[in-house]
């Protein structure tokens with residue numbers, strides 16, 4: 365519930381502005397007091413009168429209005445709120461925010477505020493993926509601005525892809541997560557976390573595949589722990605026998621190449637955790653029909669190496685998540701090999717675990733891991749995969765805070 369919480373909603377000029385009217389209604393349903401500021405472009409899409417009627421408050425739009433300034437100055441307006449929400453956040457508005465521009469009321473409020481800012485981007489897919497927007501988003505994340513969405517979907521312009529504004533109820537959930545961050549342990553509110561989980565299946569022919577014993581339990585437990593900490597989670601999972609987790613987006617894939625494409629499409633993110641047991645090799649040419657026994661003995665399978673998803677993400681020049689965490693599944697010299705993987709894959713942390721047959725880790729309920737960073741090794745006691753996940757997520761948060769301080 366948002367009773368007595370004051371939200372300053374900044375509506376940018378985009379087609380998604382019509383959804384912001386519903387957002388006002390949804391926020392008020394939960395008890396919030398909503399004050400709206402509209403950019404001049406926004407009033408081309410929705411009228412200030414609609415926003416005033418739905419919010420029950422005066423709508424602000426003019427930086428130089430004498431009457432507005434007399435009643436409530438723009439500095440006061442930006443600080444009277446408990447949270448600023450920008451929805452839709454257009455490419456233009458985010459660019460102004462990233463560069464500290466203050467040439468209209470919306471950008472001035474955003475620069476003058478001492479409160480948290482949650483943005484819900486909305487724009488054409490090409491605008492969202494443009495390097496300039498990518499740079500601005502990275503800058504804003506670094507500045508501590510919180511994000512919800514955008515989602516993938518059909519766009520008003522007829523294209524398909526990421527750029528669609530998050531739905532109003534999703535934004536309300538994010539608002540609650542941010543506002544109750546301190547109280548309900550929602551320390552990752554406004555952060556986006558991408559996690560891979562489970563094995564990959566690499567087809568040999570239409571009925572056979574190469575796989576491994578990963579159950580996906582540890583990766584899925586991480587997704588749950590990140591969601592419980594208030595993060596927006598995208599879980600990219602290979603084939604597992606675990607029911608879908610509520611409250612987070614799961615993308616199901618089979619092969620390493622599909623997993624890699626899904627991870628890249630899920631960026632930008634604050635944290636990437638590569639918990640999947642990605643098959644190192646795939647069959648060079650998959651048979652289009654079932655391979656039959658012939659009198660000439662067994663078929664020979666030519667294997668080629670799969671892309672290393674983790675190393676690819678950690679080595680990115682653009683859109684590298686602030687924190688990249690990998691796992692090291694080892695059957696001997698666990699710490700030594702873990703340290704080597706940390707360096708080789710350029711991760712910020714490696715979670716190393718012993719998966720030798722006697723350990724019962726692969727497919728089991730418990731895990732004992734070592735958290736390896738460039739500066740320290742912390743060995744956790746054997747505990748449930750859920751408890752291990754909570755410890756890893758807390759550690760990720762501490763590392764993220766350290767990076768951003």
Ligand code: CTP
Nearest residue numbers: 638639640642670671672673674690691692693
């Ligand atoms: N990983 C990945 N893509 C691959 C292989 C591994 O993203 N093609 C990731 C795993 O998700 C894990 C980390 O890399 O986070 C280490 O995986 P692991 O299987 O322990 O190491 P490998 O890279 O396969 O190295 P090796 O087989 O030599 O131990």
